[in-house]
Amino acid sequence: MDISAFLDRKLTRRFETYDSDQDGYIDRSDFEQAAARTTAAFGLSDDDLRAKHFHELLLGLWDHLWAVTDTNDDDRISLTEYKAAFAQGLLERPESFDDGYVPFLDALLAVADHDGDGYLGVDEYVRWTGALLNLPRSVARTVHSRLDHDGDGLISTDDLLAAIRAYYFSEDPDGPGAWLLGPLD
Numbered sequence: 001m002d003i004s005a006f007l008d009r010k011l012t013r014r015f016e017t018y019d020s021d022q023d024g025y026i027d028r029s030d031f032e033q034a035a036a037r038t039t040a041a042f043g044l045s046d047d048d049l050r051a052k053h054f055h056e057l058l059l060g061l062w063d064h065l066w067a068v069t070d071t072n073d074d075d076r077i078s079l080t081e082y083k084a085a086f087a088q089g090l091l092e093r094p095e096s097f098d099d100g101y102v103p104f105l106d107a108l109l110a111v112a113d114h115d116g117d118g119y120l121g122v123d124e125y126v127r128w129t130g131a132l133l134n135l136p137r138s139v140a141r142t143v144h145s146r147l148d149h150d151g152d153g154l155i156s157t158d159d160l161l162a163a164i165r166a167y168y169f170s171e172d173p174d175g176p177g178a179w180l181l182g183p184l185d
Contacts, residue, residue: 003087006171009184011086014167015079017133017181027076031062034132041131042111050110057107064100101164105157108132119154120144139182146179 003011016022020030020037035058039051046052069077069085112120112128120128125144129135135143147155147163159176166177178184 003083004171006173006184007086007168008083010167010178010181011083012079013181013184015082017135020134025076025078026065026082028059028062028066031058034058037131038108038128039111041127042114044111050107054107054111057104061100061104097165097168098161101161102157105161109157117154119156120160121153125155133181135182143179143182147176149176 015026018026018030018034020033032055035055039046039048039054044051065085066075066077069081071081071084108128109118109120112124114124114127115121122141122144126135126137126140129140129143130137144155147159149159163176163180166172166175167180168177170177172178
């Protein structure tokens with residue numbers, strides 16, 4: 001798979017959001033920290049079933065990413081390894097991508113949908129993206145408004161999945177995926 005300059009910038013940005021401690025590598029502790037921050041942001045204890053499920057899925061995502069990306073067996077992923085995995089087909093087609101992300105988004109919604117309405121309001125969105133992805137509040141608010149296509153202040157998991165899919169598969173700089181993690185440098 002060829003990585004365009006635009007996708008290259010998006011991959012770099014995604015790598016940065018994975019790298020919780022900003023040491024230039026992604027490792028299991030980055031995922032553990034992100035899971036703990038996210039569930040704590042919504043007041044869930046470690047023994048809450050929603051928190052446990054979210055932690056399991058996020059660490060499963062790490063296990064998969066690590067298995068296909070860590071080519072030098074140092075138990076961490078460099079930006080070069082991350083991009084090389086995409087060039088070698090880590091995300092072959094949107095349908096296989098959906099298979100992995102739908103359960104994750106369901107678990108995320110179980111944690112982040114604080115009011116239980118089945119959608120993410122702006123405050124819920126700001127809280128989970130700040131905790132999981134280290135997005136600044138102002139950026140998260142902007143992203144939420146861009147994803148809220150009908151202007152009702154709510155984002156569904158379908159909206160979020162479409163934006164995540166577009167992040168990796170669309171070359172449209174004005175599309176829903178282009179701004180998913182804030183402005184690209």
